[in-house]
Amino acid sequence: MISIKITGTIINYYIHCKRQCWLFGNRINLEDNSEDVRIGKILHEIKSQESKSSEISIDNIKIDKITGEYLVELKKSDADLNSTKWQVLLYLKKLKEKGIIRKGKIEVIEKKKQDKKIHYVELTQEYEEELDKLLLDIEKFLSSEKPPIAERSSKCKKCAYYEYCNI
Amino acid sequence: MVFVISKTKYITSMGELKRKDNSIVFRNEKGNTYIPIEGIREIVCLNEIKINTKFLDYISRFGVVLHFFNYYGQYSGTFYPKENLISGKIKVKQVQAYLDENKRLNICKSIVNGIAINIHETLYHYYKHGNKDIKDILDWLRKEVPILLEKEINIKRILFIEGLVWQRFYSIFNKILKEEFVFNKRVKRPPDNPLNALISFGNSVIYSKTITQIYGTHLDQSISYLHEPSEGRFSLSLDISEVFKPVIVFKTIFDCVNNRKIQVDKHFNKKLNYCLLNDEGRNIFITELEKRLNSVFVHKGLNRKTTYLNAIKLDGYKLIKYLVEDKKFVPFSLKEMY
Numbered sequence A: 001m002i003s004i005k006i007t008g009t010i011i012n013y014y015i016h017c018k019r020q021c022w023l024f025g026n027r028i029n030l031e032d033n034s035e036d037v038r039i040g041k042i043l044h045e046i047k048s049q050e051s052k053s054s055e056i057s058i059d060n061i062k063i064d065k066i067t068g069e070y071l072v073e074l075k076k077s078d079a080d081l082n083s084t085k086w087q088v089l090l091y092l093k094k095l096k097e098k099g100i101i102r103k104g105k106i107e108v109i110e111k112k113k114q115d116k117k118i119h120y121v122e123l124t125q126e127y128e129e130e131l132d133k134l135l136l137d138i139e140k141f142l143s144s145e146k147p148p149i150a151e152r153s154s155k156c157k158k159c160a161y162y163e164y165c166n167i
Numbered sequence B: 001m002v003f004v005i006s007k008t009k010y011i012t013s014m015g016e017l018k019r020k021d022n023s024i025v026f027r028n029e030k031g032n033t034y035i036p037i038e039g040i041r042e043i044v045c046l047n048e049i050k051i052n053t054k055f056l057d058y059i060s061r062f063g064v065v066l067h068f069f070n071y072y073g074q075y076s077g078t079f080y081p082k083e084n085l086i087s088g089k090i091k092v093k094q095v096q097a098y099l100d101e102n103k104r105l106n107i108c109k110s111i112v113n114g115i116a117i118n119i120h121e122t123l124y125h126y127y128k129h130g131n132k133d134i135k136d137i138l139d140w141l142r143k144e145v146p147i148l149l150e151k152e153i154n155i156k157r158i159l160f161i162e163g164l165v166w167q168r169f170y171s172i173f174n175k176i177l178k179e180e181f182v183f184n185k186r187v188k189r190p191p192d193n194p195l196n197a198l199i200s201f202g203n204s205v206i207y208s209k210t211i212t213q214i215y216g217t218h219l220d221q222s223i224s225y226l227h228e229p230s231e232g233r234f235s236l237s238l239d240i241s242e243v244f245k246p247v248i249v250f251k252t253i254f255d256c257v258n259n260r261k262i263q264v265d266k267h268f269n270k271k272l273n274y275c276l277l278n279d280e281g282r283n284i285f286i287t288e289l290e291k292r293l294n295s296v297f298v299h300k301g302l303n304r305k306t307t308y309l310n311a312i313k314l315d316g317y318k319l320i321k322y323l324v325e326d327k328k329f330v331p332f333s334l335k336e337m338y
């Protein structure tokens, strides 16, 4: 059984960038620097006060949308689809533990493009076993004393840790 | 390129701050001024302001910090929103570093060395423009101070060196400032001459700015290294703001004084023996401080443009990195632009 509450974000980061995962998992989640993000957050807060948000929250995971057959995860781009896949698998597992069986559907709504791309993923026996192993790995990884050093790459440019990693 | 620009609202007249629907309103006898909440990060109250808990609750939800200054332009306190970024790990590491003599000394030495470097850079400008009188202090700052700090010394000794650095800095003011501002000694509370009034006010502003910047990190403001944690609730901001004083406060003062933007007979309160900025003087000084804080430079580490204001927060990050990852703490250097 998993003792630390590993969230979809943590699993996503673990696959995306280990350092990001360690920092986030150890709650060194620095403020995003851009004013756009801050203003966006504030506007979101104001709006969600006015109308209840459609986001569903179960335990410590936030789900975008759930239908009779699918759990739907919305993404802005299909870069790093792999990490989103594992994020969705974790949600499916959490739902299953609550007796809710669903399939996963990832909807990529890219800017400027009309059509959305859809990817499906199912929580098979194999995936479930792999996921259990992954969660154990992450748990062990997060309890290590220091984060791994930064591996600079193009993904750093948009990362909220950019300043922290480069200082 | 987007970066944090200073989102500070200074309130200089008497009045009341209120929440009205989804905005902040400042009300005085002249009427209402609306301040959109998404446009601000901190509010600095420089006059008597009435507030209520509904207002405090509202700004707290958006992480807006509220600073209060007294009549003499001295910092009196901060309303600190309930923290949204809490990291037990960093807090533990902060305390550990305070208790670990070696770590604490390393941080303190870096800060004092940083002050010396930044004073040197600030003064070097005057040397370059023909002021040869200050060569001695320049050499001392550049060569001697690092040697003094390299030795195996305790915290008391480091504080002594810090005192010396500031003292020698003040001692050459008469060589670089317009005569009407020449001063003989630094008196803090209350300031006893125009120059001291500028220094006190400037230091208070940079201190409150640092509190707001550190709020954006996980650092616990009460655990500090150079200043004793017992000195005050936000003693870490005292530590972090130290190297920015030459860069922001003193550069602004030198500019305002030597370019006659601020003048003794025009911008100080005569009734109080010119020991206090008047409204106009204060507004000019704040505007100039803000301009400097928000000016942009290319940061060596980031390879990106950023502001001096953001550099304060980056120093918070550097400290976290020292605490968590053992990366040497080197505060902002005006020489390296890092």
Ligand code: SF4
Binding pocket: A017, A018, A019, A020, A021, A150, A151, A152, A153, A155, A156, A157, A159, A160, A161, A162, A165
């Ligand atoms: S900046 Fe780069 S190395 Fe650092 S956490 Fe982000 S992606 Fe990882």
